[in-house]
Amino acid sequence: MNAPTNAINWSPTHQARALLLMLTEGGDADVWQRINHEGDIAIVDEVLTGRTKNRFFEKLRKRLPLPTRHLDELIAEQVVTAESTGARLIIPGDAQWPTQLNDLAERAPLGLWVVGTADLRLLALRSVAIVGARAATTYGLMLSRNTAATLADHGWLVVSGGAFGIDAAAHQGALDAGGSTACVLAGGIDVTYPRAHEGLFRAIAGQGLLISEAALGASAQRQRFLTRNRIISALTRSTVVVEAALRSGSRTTAREAEELFRLVMAYPGPVTSSASAGCHELIKSRLAVLVSDAADVLSLLGETEVAPEQIQLSIPAETDAETDVETVVFDQMRERKTATAEGLARDTGFPVDDVVAALGLLELAGLITRNQNRWRFRARHGS
Amino acid sequence: MNAPTNAINWSPTHQARALLLMLTEGGDADVWQRINHEGDIAIVDEVLTGRTKNRFFEKLRKRLPLPTRHLDELIAEQVVTAESTGARLIIPGDAQWPTQLNDLAERAPLGLWVVGTADLRLLALRSVAIVGARAATTYGLMLSRNTAATLADHGWLVVSGGAFGIDAAAHQGALDAGGSTACVLAGGIDVTYPRAHEGLFRAIAGQGLLISEAALGASAQRQRFLTRNRIISALTRSTVVVEAALRSGSRTTAREAEELFRLVMAYPGPVTSSASAGCHELIKSRLAVLVSDAADVLSLLGETEVAPEQIQLSIPAETDAETDVETVVFDQMRERKTATAEGLARDTGFPVDDVVAALGLLELAGLITRNQNRWRFRARHGS
Numbered sequence: 001m002n003a004p005t006n007a008i009n010w011s012p013t014h015q016a017r018a019l020l021l022m023l024t025e026g027g028d029a030d031v032w033q034r035i036n037h038e039g040d041i042a043i044v045d046e047v048l049t050g051r052t053k054n055r056f057f058e059k060l061r062k063r064l065p066l067p068t069r070h071l072d073e074l075i076a077e078q079v080v081t082a083e084s085t086g087a088r089l090i091i092p093g094d095a096q097w098p099t100q101l102n103d104l105a106e107r108a109p110l111g112l113w114v115v116g117t118a119d120l121r122l123l124a125l126r127s128v129a130i131v132g133a134r135a136a137t138t139y140g141l142m143l144s145r146n147t148a149a150t151l152a153d154h155g156w157l158v159v160s161g162g163a164f165g166i167d168a169a170a171h172q173g174a175l176d177a178g179g180s181t182a183c184v185l186a187g188g189i190d191v192t193y194p195r196a197h198e199g200l201f202r203a204i205a206g207q208g209l210l211i212s213e214a215a216l217g218a219s220a221q222r223q224r225f226l227t228r229n230r231i232i233s234a235l236t237r238s239t240v241v242v243e244a245a246l247r248s249g250s251r252t253t254a255r256e257a258e259e260l261f262r263l264v265m266a267y268p269g270p271v272t273s274s275a276s277a278g279c280h281e282l283i284k285s286r287l288a289v290l291v292s293d294a295a296d297v298l299s300l301l302g303e304t305e306v307a308p309e310q311i312q313l314s315i316p317a318e319t320d321a322e323t324d325v326e327t328v329v330f331d332q333m334r335e336r337k338t339a340t341a342e343g344l345a346r347d348t349g350f351p352v353d354d355v356v357a358a359l360g361l362l363e364l365a366g367l368i369t370r371n372q373n374r375w376r377f378r379a380r381h382g383s
Numbered sequence: 384m385n386a387p388t389n390a391i392n393w394s395p396t397h398q399a400r401a402l403l404l405m406l407t408e409g410g411d412a413d414v415w416q417r418i419n420h421e422g423d424i425a426i427v428d429e430v431l432t433g434r435t436k437n438r439f440f441e442k443l444r445k446r447l448p449l450p451t452r453h454l455d456e457l458i459a460e461q462v463v464t465a466e467s468t469g470a471r472l473i474i475p476g477d478a479q480w481p482t483q484l485n486d487l488a489e490r491a492p493l494g495l496w497v498v499g500t501a502d503l504r505l506l507a508l509r510s511v512a513i514v515g516a517r518a519a520t521t522y523g524l525m526l527s528r529n530t531a532a533t534l535a536d537h538g539w540l541v542v543s544g545g546a547f548g549i550d551a552a553a554h555q556g557a558l559d560a561g562g563s564t565a566c567v568l569a570g571g572i573d574v575t576y577p578r579a580h581e582g583l584f585r586a587i588a589g590q591g592l593l594i595s596e597a598a599l600g601a602s603a604q605r606q607r608f609l610t611r612n613r614i615i616s617a618l619t620r621s622t623v624v625v626e627a628a629l630r631s632g633s634r635t636t637a638r639e640a641e642e643l644f645r646l647v648m649a650y651p652g653p654v655t656s657s658a659s660a661g662c663h664e665l666i667k668s669r670l671a672v673l674v675s676d677a678a679d680v681l682s683l684l685g686e687t688e689v690a691p692e693q694i695q696l697s698i699p700a701e702t703d704a705e706t707d708v709e710t711v712v713f714d715q716m717r718e719r720k721t722a723t724a725e726g727l728a729r730d731t732g733f734p735v736d737d738v739v740a741a742l743g744l745l746e747l748a749g750l751i752t753r754n755q756n757r758w759r760f761r762a763r764h765g766s
Contacts, residue, residue: 139653268651268663270522271675280651280675283666290673292654292663 008088010079016040017091017111018075022215023047023060026227029106030056044071081216085190086205087115098124103260104234109213112231113189116182116209119361123180123209127157128301129232129257131250132166132242137275140166140243143267145173147240150294152179154303155367155378157208159184159236161228162197166242166250175203178369182209184235186228187220211235226252233257240297241266241288244278251278254287264288265297325350329358333368333377340373391471393462399423400474400494401458405598406430406443409610412489413439427454464599468573469588470498481507486643487617492596495614496572499565499592502744506563506592510540511684512615512640514633515549515625520658523549523626526650528556530623533677535562537686538750538761540591542567542619544611545580549625549633558586561752565592567618569611570603594618609635616640623680624649624671627661634661637670647671648680708733712741716751716760723756 017040024031034043034056046052047060048069066073082088090096091111098121101108114120130148132140144166148158152174160167162183174181181204185193189210192198204210213231214224229249233239233256241264244250254264266288269276282288291297328348333339341359345352359375362368369376400423407414417426417439429435430443431452449456465471473479474494481504484491497503513531515523527549531541535557543550545566557564564587568576572593575581587593596614597607612632616622616639624647627633637647649671652659665671674680711731716722724742728735742758745751751758 139655143654267654268659268666268673270653271526271650272522276651277675280673283651283673284675284679290651290663290666292660292667296667 008082009094013040014089014091014111015071015075016044018078018089018215019044019047019071020060020110021089021113021213022065022075022078022218023063024110026109026213026224027104027107027230031110032106032108035110078216081190082113085115085216087113087189087216090114090120096121098235100124101231101234104230107230108234109231111213113212113214113216114209115189115205116207117360118180118209120182120209120211122361123157123182124159124235126155127159127182127236128297129159129236129239129253130166130170130242131160131229131232131239131244131253132170133244133248133250133275133278134163134165134167135245135275136165136169136243137269137273139269139273140267140275141169144169144242145176147242147294147297148173148181149177149179151297152177152181154298155179156301157182157236159232161186161225161232161249162201162204164194164196168197168200170242171200171204175207178207180208182211182235184228184232185210185212185220186214186224188212188214188216188218190216191218191220193220225249229253230256233262234260236262238263238265238297238301240264240291241279241282243267243269243273243275244282245274246277246281248278251282254282258287263300265291265300267291325354326358326361329355330362330367333362333375337377339375341375344375391465392477396423397472397474397494398454398458399427401461401472401598402427402430402454403443403493404472404496404596405448405458405461405601406446407493409492409596409607410487410490410613414493415489415491418493431457461599464573465496468498468599470496470572470599473497473503479504481618483507484614484617487613490613491617492614494596496595496597496599497592498572498588500743501563501592503565503592503594505744506540506565507542507618509538510542510565510619511680512542512619512622512636513549513553513625514543514612514615514622514627514636515553516627516631516633516658516661517546517548517550518628518658519548519552519626520652520656522652522656523650523658524552527552527625528559530625530677530680531556531564532560532562534680535560535564537681538562539684540565540619542615544569544608544615544632545584545587547577547579551580551583553625554583554587558590561590563591565594565618567611567615568593568595568603569597569607571595571597571599571601573599574601574603576603608632612636613639616645617643619645621646621648621680621684623647623674624662624665626650626652626656626658627665628657629660629664631661634665637665641670646683648674648683650674708737709741709744712738713745713750716745716758720760722758724758727758 046057089111096119128151130144148170152158158170158174158181160170162185171181171183183204187193189212192201201210229252233253239254239257241250241254257264264287266279266282268290283290329344332344341352341356345355363370368378429440472494479502511534513527531553535541541553541557541564543553545568554564554566566587570576572595575584612635616636622637622640624633624637640647647670649662649665651662651673666673712727715727724735724739728738746753751760
């Protein structure tokens with residue numbers, strides 16, 4: 001059994017990385033170059049001792065929250081907040097790190113703060129971004145909600161940005177369908193922005209994941225929304241733009257996705273609706289392909305050929321597939337179609353707690369559903 | 384000065400062709416192969432004498448309207464109807480023949496019956512098809528009308544099929560803008576189908592052209608609508624699909640246009656509207672590019688780079704450009720911007736009747752406009 005997915009790893013590198021997330025902004029290639037050359041710990045040491053006086057280190061030093069040379073003290077608040085909010089820090093190399101983010105190269109996040117029990121890497125393997133305008137129309141909200149629900153229903157993680165409008169409708173659609181959804185925030189995952197989405201974020205954390213590269217407590221600044229978009233694009237297999245004005249953040253997300261060779265899809269709308277103008281522009285410029293329903297989205301995701309029966313759980317390389325509880329439970333469920341946690345524990349020999357954790361993970365991945373204390377393998381819909 | 388554009392040419396070949404149009408259906412490659420090998424007159428002779436007894440000739444003989452061997456008698460009714468309706472027959476090789484129809488190769492029409500004073504070849508050089516569903520929505524009708532009006536306003540001939548819905552709105556939009564429009568009918572141009580469009584067709588004949596490959600008096604049969612579509616596609620530079628159901632004639636027109644290397648454009652609409660489903664399908668399958676307003680259409684037609692000042696009137700090769708009244712009048716108008724027919728006749732030395740005819744042609748081509756008895760060169764709109 002893997003370590004509990006929500007355990008906090010406070011290795012020296014994680015500590016140094018937590019500080020660097022506080023002192024830098026996302027997508028800064030300079031930081032990665034330094035890390036690759038000198039290593040996190042050496043950089044933090046430079047920042048704290050003040051030995052090297054160059055622009056790079058001065059910029060980082062300016063953002064130090066306390067006049068101290070002790071890393072422990074500097075990240076004490078992050079540690080406390082992480083514990084109280086159930087947040088964990090995942091960095092490249094961790095088992096839960098979604099390796100597709102490495103496609104961003106030197107613009108990859110240094111790490112991600114995550115709230116929620118699911119395995120980010122596992123879920124993100126089968127994820128789609130649904131993004132769009134805050135100023136959405138009823139038409140757009142309906143499309144966003146329905147598309148998210150259908151995708152969630154087919155075991156796809158619906159990723160969005162937690163904003164008003166299309167984003168919120170996407171999260172809600174996935175939640176309503178009993179699927180999983182991830183919200184990539186621009187500010188710290190403990191900062192509720194917009195305030196009105198407090199309940200939504202709580203629901204997402206309970207049924208999916210809150211994700212952010214911003215340090216805990218970091219405010220949702222304008223620039224961070226744009227840099228945040230690259231994470232949404234890179235994390236997911238494909239981006240669906242539901243409604244977008246001509247100049248919009250969704251367009252950035254789409255362009256970013258296209259540059260990363262992710263498929264971008266866009267819904268058309270009436271040409272008389274400015275909320276669809278950005279989508280039409282994406283289609284015209286061949287940045288996006290037109291989709292007219294969730295079936296189109298699934299089809300472009302290759303879903304017509306993949307039934308849940310054929311889905312292979314991706315096992316991190318370092319684990320032993322033969323004894324991995326999730327794989328064993330998945331295989332059991334695939335064969336039995338329905339079972340209880342106790343029955344599975346008895347038959348597989350795994351502790352019941354481990355079986356329950358594995359079932360939760362498979363449920364979040366949309367592969368099984370729960371009805372009271374019975375679990376059911378999910379038959380494919382619509383095919 | 385050319386011969387009046389509405390004169391009827393009853394050469395022996397035209398007479399033979401008029402009969403062949405009565406005895407065959409459009410798009411039949413066999414007929415062209417026979418014509419290319421044997422010539423119209425020999426074929427007609429075979430049909431009338433009944434010498435050769437093969438399936439091809441028997442099929443034609445079955446459709447003979449009278450038990451006579453005299454071509455004159457067989458086409459007498461066509462001649463009378465042509466004179467009474469002001470229709471003329473144009474065949475490949477005629478000065479007014481739109482040579483782009485030859486792109487259809489052995490599916491090209493044998494000839495076209497035309498009503499209207501304009502020069503079909505000249506107008507068709509700068510023509511766009513606007514087609515779509517009969518069961519159109521208010522949204523589609525508005526788009527069709529507005530697009531047609533803008534195109535007509537920029538000197539484009541708007542070609543459509545005279546049907547209810549999108550077609551009628553396109554014709555009406557061009558008429559309302561004082562531009563020119565051509566209606567390619569499935570039945571004979573003297574057959575009003577649909578009946579309710581009697582007034583519309585009269586207006587089109589007055590301000591543009593009615594066109595059909597069907598013999599005068601031929602009914603608007605189902606199959607003829609499909610074969611008719613190839614003429615709309617081939618005649619025009621580009622086809623704009625405004626609204627179309629998933630399976631529709633507009634789709635045929637679009638596919639035909641695409642195969643002829645004409646640019647196909649389609650308007651998107653709400654994905655919830657079945658009237659837009661065909662358009663979305665065309666865009667998805669890359670048969671059409673998405674346009675969201677008339678400016679897009681103009682831009683894809685290359686209109687951003689071409690101002691009317693730069694438009695060269697295409698002069699049929701057999702005329703002498705130096706003494707061609709239309710070219711001289713066009714040049715005068717371009718220079719003076721505004722003039723009367725009498726002033727132009729005085730200064731150019733052409734008879735005033737010829738100048739008036741040339742002005743009418745230039746007006747139909749959208750290059751000049753009339754206000755009472757003054758003519759005005761058309762400044763480019765929207766650029």
